[in-house]
Amino acid sequence: MIVSEFNLIAYLYIPGKFTPLAERVAMRDPDWMAPQVWKNEFVNILATTLRKNEISMGAALAALSQAEKRVIRYTELDPIAVLKSSVETKIATYDCEYVDLARKRGLKVVTGDKEMQKKFKDVVVSLEAFAEGI
Numbered sequence: 001m002i003v004s005e006f007n008l009i010a011y012l013y014i015p016g017k018f019t020p021l022a023e024r025v026a027m028r029d030p031d032w033m034a035p036q037v038w039k040n041e042f043v044n045i046l047a048t049t050l051r052k053n054e055i056s057m058g059a060a061l062a063a064l065s066q067a068e069k070r071v072i073r074y075t076e077l078d079p080i081a082v083l084k085s086s087v088e089t090k091i092a093t094y095d096c097e098y099v100d101l102a103r104k105r106g107l108k109v110v111t112g113d114k115e116m117q118k119k120f121k122d123v124v125v126s127l128e129a130f131a132e133g134i
Contacts, residue, residue: 001031004032005095005111005112005116006041008032008111009042012026018112024131026070028133033101035075035077036074038073039071041094091119095113098111098116099120099123107123108130109124
């Protein structure tokens with residue numbers, strides 16, 4: 001099981017240049033967990049993609065449904081740990097929720113976010129590294 005940051009979820013369910021990479025991650029580990037915030041971030045990306053006429057409403061609703069079936073939502077986060085991580089690293093609290101979840105569960109966060117990769121090397125791995133089994 002991995003902690004999937006919202007951009008990985010978006011790459012898998014919204015067709016684009018990173019979709020093949022996200023598919024490789026899903027083949028390597030199909031079990032994904034994320035904090036509740038993932039859904040808000042994902043819906044925001046769907047709305048942006050719809051406004052740009054890059055997908056249809058039907059495709060957006062299908063993507064949301066598929067993502068909801070894949071991702072296990074985890075709700076028991078430590079807000080103090082999230083706050084401390086955010087202040088220490090200057091990374092958004094939303095992103096620190098993924099890190100807190102990974103640390104609590106002994107998992108890796110798989111993401112395309114370069115800042116998270118730099119600041120949380122203990123638990124964050126890039127999409128490319130994970131897909132390649134590194």
